[in-house]
Amino acid sequence: MHGLSLERNPIEILETGRSISDIIDGKIRHEEPFYVVNLDNILERHLQWISLLPRVKPFYAVKCNNTTAVLKMLSALDTGFDCASKAEIELALSLGVKPDDIIYAHTTKPLSHIRYACAHRVNLMTFDNEEELLKISHVHPQAKLVIRIAVDDSKSMVRLSPKFGARLPTVRQLLGRAIELNLEVVGVSFHVGSGCTRSSAFRQAIEDARRVFDSVLGFQMRLLDIGGGFSKIGDFQEKFKEFSEVINGSLDEFFPPVSGLEVIAEPGRYYVESAFTLAVNVIAKRVVVEDRRVMMYYINDGVYGSMSCITFDPAHSKLEPYPHRAVKKSEPRYCSVIWGPTCDSIDKITENYWIPELYVGDWLLVDNMGAYTVSVTTDFNSFEKAHIYTVVTAETWHSLNLSRMKMWHISACCAACTSLGCLKNSLKSLQLIEDAAASVLIGS
Ligand code: PLP
CATH class of the missing domain: 3.20.20.10 (Alanine racemase)
Incomplete structure (x- = not known):
């Protein structure tokens, strides 16, 4: 009804020892852009x-x-x-x-x-x-x-x-x-x-x-x-x-x-603002040699999508997507332009931007993308909107007023995690939470 539902976006439990970066690792199986919300x-x-x-x-x-x-x-x-x-x-x-x-x-x-x-x-x-x-x-x-x-x-x-x-x-x-x-x-x-x-x-x-x-x-x-x-x-x-x-x-x-x-x-x-990290995928690349060699990268989200803030929000007029993969200090940097996916040339995220070489399929992250982003996207060119994955630690979950828990729809964060130890921990956290929620339901 409102475009977003918890059924589509279950809240996942981030168990001890795992970070938001681990969650991102687990989500980058597909090509579509996504947010991880902490x-x-x-x-x-x-x-x-x-x-x-x-x-x-x-x-x-x-x-x-x-x-x-x-x-x-x-x-x-x-x-x-x-x-x-x-x-x-x-x-x-x-x-x-x-x-x-x-x-x-x-x-x-x-x-x-x-x-x-x-x-x-x-x-x-x-x-x-x-x-x-x-x-x-x-x-x-x-x-x-x-x-x-x-x-x-x-x-x-x-x-x-x-x-x-x-x-x-x-x-x-x-x-x-x-x-x-x-x-x-x-x-x-x-x-x-x-x-x-x-x-x-x-x-x-x-x-x-x-x-x-x-x-x-x-x-x-x-x-x-x-x-x-x-x-x-x-x-x-x-x-x-x-x-x-x-x-x-x-x-x-x-x-x-x-x-x-x-x-x-x-x-x-x-x-x-700081709870949302956006992950975007390099879908195309052109190397242009004019006065100098410039790398042009095309990513699957842009000014008509999650990054419209570039055009109207001075707090976000300069976004700096960075590679998700580990970058060695010694890697050469290239003068680059990052474009959004639509057929409009104002759909430009950044230019004269010096980063290591990227390849089609690489992922970039943008931090602090929670304010005036998801609520200000358009359908221009009908690219898919960034999916939203929400995570919370078990400790935080517990610290919330338990009576409110009935409102929430939760699921374990194991789809992306293949280790059995992690699966067990996650299920343990989930069990604790479900027990707590159940006791409230019984008590009510
Ligand atoms: N209240 C009103 C009436 C507003 O117009 C806005 C932003 O435009 C806000 C609150 C939120 O402001 P901020 O995001 O700067 O806290």
Whole structure:
């Protein structure tokens, strides 16, 4: 129904001693591209989030990556969900997410989608303009509204404020209109832009939100939504700690805990970007000799598939696929171009790229491919989309709330592994997990 199902993508157990690289080894029997998703990585992100931002409940932004296993993992971890459309709400609800754990975080919604939210008791939603208030008052008058304000996003890789967010001078009038329409506004939201590079952007935005709270007459505002913008790779790795210190300090200064304010966020990239590794196959090769000798490789995924991020996401404008096979230091490097599989010349992954010689059938890997990849592919030229294989360690599986296990469909990770010892270990892990799940089922 949603393009991805756990039946097609069972979660595999990664037993002790095996790595994600072993899993990849086992999957490269066919020619098609695939992702390996490490759910442990998502758990690590979550543990870091709750330890560094204890006042902020994450509502994962489904648009960033709507893989079912990811959503189930996050639901098991008790995050909420930021949905941008009827289909995303439908997907979250179909996985057992409660309507109260969803924010419909889009300020310009089709009327029919608002109606759907209303019919399914999804009440929390954002707005930033009067027309939206009129639509909501017609079809979902009980909605709990969150006014999205435009903030300074000039230090972010992807800016959002040119398109969304009420400008501060217009907020008072907009809130007045909500009162006239008998609508309830419960909070303020902002988004500092995706891939934010300056923690000060959050401080300024939280201060702006405080101003909105102070200017409101007639509403009891109780929610602050600090949006997304967090990242976890490259420079950002160290920065998350700095970001959280700034956010915590600003929250304490402008919204002290005694205020009883509920604080949520809509992280997307932060949770999924480093959990996904993409494996692609060299399907063709040309050696071109003009001014110099250039190797041209054609791979089976590209800009119209998993790598569309090259064209719209500055955080991913330069992808560096690397050979899956072990490369000796002494191997010569050749100037290379890597092309995607379609008949379009903008379907180029990288050029002037110096790598060892590759051959048809070789595999390349691309790390950190979880954000704005699987959810942004097209059918252009009808190449097969990358399959998604999901793995989790038995330890992580156990550490999840057992009662949630009923929702999951699991299978052992032995198809790719020929060693009997490994098979036994895997079955042992699976048995433990099934026992645990069974005890919950019996108890329920
Ligand atoms: N919330 C909204 C409204 C968004 O538009 C986006 C991204 O575009 C996100 C959350 C997720 O942002 P990020 O992936 O930067 O955390």
